[in-house]
Amino acid sequence: LAKTTQPISMDSYEGQEVNITCSHNNIATNDYITWYQQFPSQGPRFIIQGYKTKVTNEVASLFIPADRKSSTLSLPRVSLSDTAVYYCLVGDIASSASKIIFGSGTRLSIRP
Protein backbone atom coordinates (compact mmCIF):
# COMPACT_ATOMS: atom_id res chain seq x y z
CA LEU A 1 0.00 0.00 0.00
CA ALA A 2 1.28 3.42 -0.95
CA LYS A 3 0.56 5.15 2.32
CA THR A 4 0.99 8.90 2.51
CA THR A 5 2.11 11.15 5.34
CA GLN A 6 1.15 14.82 5.50
CA PRO A 7 1.27 17.47 8.22
CA ILE A 8 -1.93 17.47 10.23
CA SER A 9 -2.36 21.22 10.00
CA MET A 10 -0.79 24.39 8.64
CA ASP A 11 -1.45 28.09 9.11
CA SER A 12 -0.67 30.94 6.77
CA TYR A 13 -1.77 34.44 5.82
CA GLU A 14 -3.54 35.89 2.84
CA GLY A 15 -1.25 36.62 -0.07
CA GLN A 16 1.42 34.14 0.99
CA GLU A 17 2.57 31.09 -0.93
CA VAL A 18 1.75 27.83 0.85
CA ASN A 19 3.63 24.60 0.30
CA ILE A 20 2.23 21.32 1.61
CA THR A 21 4.54 18.34 1.42
CA CYS A 22 3.41 14.74 1.24
CA SER A 23 5.62 11.73 1.86
CA HIS A 24 4.95 8.49 -0.03
CA ASN A 25 7.95 6.23 0.34
CA ASN A 26 6.27 3.13 -1.07
CA ILE A 27 4.98 4.67 -4.28
CA ALA A 28 4.73 2.17 -7.11
CA THR A 29 5.90 2.63 -10.67
CA ASN A 30 2.38 3.07 -12.05
CA ASP A 31 1.14 5.36 -9.28
CA TYR A 32 0.09 8.91 -9.94
CA ILE A 33 0.14 11.61 -7.26
CA THR A 34 -3.14 13.43 -6.90
CA TRP A 35 -4.22 16.27 -4.63
CA TYR A 36 -7.76 17.09 -3.54
CA GLN A 37 -9.31 19.97 -1.61
CA GLN A 38 -12.27 19.54 0.70
CA PHE A 39 -14.44 22.23 2.26
CA PRO A 40 -16.72 21.46 5.22
CA SER A 41 -19.89 19.58 4.27
CA GLN A 42 -18.72 19.07 0.69
CA GLY A 43 -17.12 16.28 -1.25
CA PRO A 44 -13.44 16.55 -2.18
CA ARG A 45 -12.52 18.46 -5.31
CA PHE A 46 -9.63 17.57 -7.61
CA ILE A 47 -6.82 20.13 -7.64
CA ILE A 48 -3.90 18.69 -9.55
CA GLN A 49 -2.23 15.46 -10.56
CA GLY A 50 1.25 14.50 -11.66
CA TYR A 51 3.61 11.63 -12.26
CA LYS A 52 7.04 13.27 -12.16
CA THR A 53 8.79 16.67 -12.27
CA LYS A 54 6.50 19.67 -12.18
CA VAL A 55 2.88 20.21 -13.09
CA THR A 56 1.12 23.55 -13.05
CA ASN A 57 -2.48 24.55 -13.61
CA GLU A 58 -4.55 27.65 -12.94
CA VAL A 59 -4.81 27.03 -9.20
CA ALA A 60 -1.67 25.18 -8.06
CA SER A 61 1.68 23.66 -8.86
CA LEU A 62 2.87 20.19 -8.00
CA PHE A 63 6.55 19.45 -7.54
CA ILE A 64 7.74 15.85 -7.64
CA PRO A 65 11.43 14.97 -7.16
CA ALA A 66 13.15 12.34 -9.25
CA ASP A 67 12.75 9.56 -6.67
CA ARG A 68 8.99 10.32 -6.39
CA LYS A 69 9.02 9.52 -2.68
CA SER A 70 7.49 12.86 -1.85
CA SER A 71 5.57 15.65 -3.51
CA THR A 72 4.79 19.28 -2.73
CA LEU A 73 1.59 21.09 -3.49
CA SER A 74 2.18 24.80 -3.92
CA LEU A 75 -0.66 27.30 -3.62
CA PRO A 76 0.38 30.77 -4.79
CA ARG A 77 -1.00 33.85 -3.05
CA VAL A 78 -3.58 32.13 -0.89
CA SER A 79 -6.82 33.77 0.16
CA LEU A 80 -9.28 33.09 2.98
CA SER A 81 -11.24 30.85 0.60
CA ASP A 82 -8.30 28.45 0.45
CA THR A 83 -9.01 27.41 4.03
CA ALA A 84 -9.80 23.71 3.63
CA VAL A 85 -8.45 20.21 4.10
CA TYR A 86 -5.98 19.05 1.46
CA TYR A 87 -5.46 15.38 0.68
CA CYS A 88 -2.54 13.76 -1.07
CA LEU A 89 -3.24 10.46 -2.78
CA VAL A 90 -1.00 8.04 -4.59
CA GLY A 91 -2.27 5.26 -6.75
CA ASP A 92 -3.56 4.27 -10.12
CA ILE A 93 -7.23 3.53 -10.60
CA ALA A 94 -6.62 1.13 -13.45
CA SER A 95 -4.23 -1.17 -11.62
CA SER A 96 -5.11 -0.68 -7.96
CA ALA A 97 -8.32 1.26 -7.35
CA SER A 98 -8.85 -0.51 -4.06
CA LYS A 99 -5.52 0.76 -2.78
CA ILE A 100 -6.08 4.46 -3.27
CA ILE A 101 -6.10 5.91 0.23
CA PHE A 102 -7.07 9.44 1.20
CA GLY A 103 -5.47 9.56 4.60
CA SER A 104 -6.29 12.27 7.13
CA GLY A 105 -5.19 15.24 5.05
CA THR A 106 -3.72 18.62 5.99
CA ARG A 107 -6.02 21.21 7.51
CA LEU A 108 -4.94 24.56 6.09
CA SER A 109 -6.08 27.72 7.85
CA ILE A 110 -5.60 31.08 6.17
CA ARG A 111 -5.73 34.23 8.26
CA PRO A 112 -6.32 37.81 7.13
Place this chain on the structure above:
Amino acid sequence: DAGITQSPRYKITETGRQVTLMCHQTWSHSYMFWYRQDLGHGLRLIYYSAAADITDKGEVPDGYVVSRSKTENFPLTLESATRSQTSVYFCASSERASDNEQFFGPGTRLTVL
Protein backbone atom coordinates in the same frame (compact mmCIF):
# COMPACT_ATOMS: atom_id res chain seq x y z
CA ASP B 1 -28.36 18.91 -14.93
CA ALA B 2 -25.12 17.06 -15.63
CA GLY B 3 -23.13 15.85 -12.68
CA ILE B 4 -23.20 13.40 -9.84
CA THR B 5 -26.06 13.34 -7.38
CA GLN B 6 -26.74 11.47 -4.18
CA SER B 7 -29.97 10.75 -2.38
CA PRO B 8 -31.08 11.13 0.25
CA ARG B 9 -28.86 13.94 1.52
CA TYR B 10 -29.76 13.14 5.12
CA LYS B 11 -31.02 9.91 6.63
CA ILE B 12 -31.79 8.78 10.15
CA THR B 13 -32.42 5.11 10.72
CA GLU B 14 -32.37 2.54 13.47
CA THR B 15 -30.01 -0.31 14.21
CA GLY B 16 -30.87 -3.41 12.20
CA ARG B 17 -32.75 -1.67 9.41
CA GLN B 18 -31.77 -1.89 5.78
CA VAL B 19 -30.79 1.37 4.14
CA THR B 20 -29.96 2.11 0.52
CA LEU B 21 -28.04 5.18 -0.55
CA MET B 22 -28.38 6.19 -4.17
CA CYS B 23 -25.77 7.61 -6.51
CA HIS B 24 -26.39 8.77 -10.06
CA GLN B 25 -23.98 10.29 -12.57
CA THR B 26 -24.79 11.74 -15.97
CA TRP B 27 -21.33 11.60 -17.56
CA SER B 28 -21.28 7.85 -18.36
CA HIS B 29 -18.04 7.54 -16.42
CA SER B 30 -16.73 4.00 -16.21
CA TYR B 31 -15.53 4.06 -12.63
CA MET B 32 -17.67 4.74 -9.59
CA PHE B 33 -16.73 4.72 -5.93
CA TRP B 34 -18.29 4.77 -2.49
CA TYR B 35 -16.41 6.32 0.44
CA ARG B 36 -17.28 6.96 4.03
CA GLN B 37 -15.93 9.84 6.04
CA ASP B 38 -16.16 9.77 9.80
CA LEU B 39 -16.08 13.00 11.73
CA GLY B 40 -12.66 14.60 11.59
CA HIS B 41 -11.14 11.89 9.44
CA GLY B 42 -10.23 11.23 5.85
CA LEU B 43 -12.21 9.20 3.36
CA ARG B 44 -12.14 5.43 3.32
CA LEU B 45 -13.05 3.44 0.23
CA ILE B 46 -15.92 1.00 0.72
CA TYR B 47 -16.51 -0.39 -2.78
CA TYR B 48 -15.77 0.59 -6.31
CA SER B 49 -16.91 -0.39 -9.76
CA ALA B 50 -14.92 -0.37 -13.00
CA ALA B 51 -17.98 -0.80 -15.22
CA ALA B 52 -21.55 -2.05 -15.18
CA ASP B 53 -21.77 -5.44 -13.45
CA ILE B 54 -18.16 -5.18 -12.21
CA THR B 55 -17.65 -4.32 -8.56
CA ASP B 56 -14.86 -4.87 -6.07
CA LYS B 57 -14.09 -4.30 -2.43
CA GLY B 58 -12.23 -1.36 -1.04
CA GLU B 59 -10.69 -0.82 2.36
CA VAL B 60 -13.84 -1.19 4.52
CA PRO B 61 -16.48 -3.30 2.70
CA ASP B 62 -17.93 -5.25 5.64
CA GLY B 63 -21.63 -4.59 6.23
CA TYR B 64 -22.17 -3.05 2.80
CA VAL B 65 -23.48 -4.34 -0.52
CA VAL B 66 -23.29 -2.66 -3.92
CA SER B 67 -24.63 -3.31 -7.36
CA ARG B 68 -24.22 -1.68 -10.75
CA SER B 69 -26.75 -2.86 -13.28
CA LYS B 70 -26.52 0.44 -15.19
CA THR B 71 -23.46 2.57 -15.85
CA GLU B 72 -25.03 5.69 -14.33
CA ASN B 73 -26.22 4.21 -11.03
CA PHE B 74 -24.26 2.78 -8.14
CA PRO B 75 -26.43 2.16 -5.06
CA LEU B 76 -24.93 1.31 -1.69
CA THR B 77 -26.95 -0.85 0.71
CA LEU B 78 -26.42 -1.31 4.41
CA GLU B 79 -28.12 -4.65 4.95
CA SER B 80 -28.46 -4.31 8.72
CA ALA B 81 -27.36 -0.89 9.87
CA THR B 82 -25.17 -0.55 12.94
CA ARG B 83 -24.25 2.55 14.95
CA SER B 84 -20.66 2.29 13.73
CA GLN B 85 -21.98 2.99 10.22
CA THR B 86 -23.03 6.49 11.23
CA SER B 87 -20.98 8.58 8.82
CA VAL B 88 -21.03 10.81 5.78
CA TYR B 89 -21.05 8.79 2.57
CA PHE B 90 -19.60 10.14 -0.65
CA CYS B 91 -20.06 8.73 -4.09
CA ALA B 92 -17.56 9.55 -6.83
CA SER B 93 -16.99 8.77 -10.49
CA SER B 94 -13.98 8.78 -12.77
CA GLU B 95 -13.84 8.85 -16.52
CA ARG B 96 -10.58 7.23 -17.49
CA ALA B 97 -8.51 4.50 -15.94
CA SER B 98 -5.38 6.44 -16.79
CA ASP B 99 -6.60 9.54 -14.98
CA ASN B 100 -7.18 9.52 -11.25
CA GLU B 101 -9.44 12.56 -11.21
CA GLN B 102 -12.57 11.65 -9.32
CA PHE B 103 -15.72 13.76 -9.25
CA PHE B 104 -17.53 13.65 -5.95
CA GLY B 105 -21.18 13.95 -5.08
CA PRO B 106 -22.47 16.18 -2.26
CA GLY B 107 -22.60 13.36 0.26
CA THR B 108 -25.25 11.63 2.37
CA ARG B 109 -25.17 12.15 6.11
CA LEU B 110 -26.38 8.91 7.71
CA THR B 111 -27.20 8.56 11.38
CA VAL B 112 -27.90 5.15 12.84
CA LEU B 113 -29.63 5.26 16.23
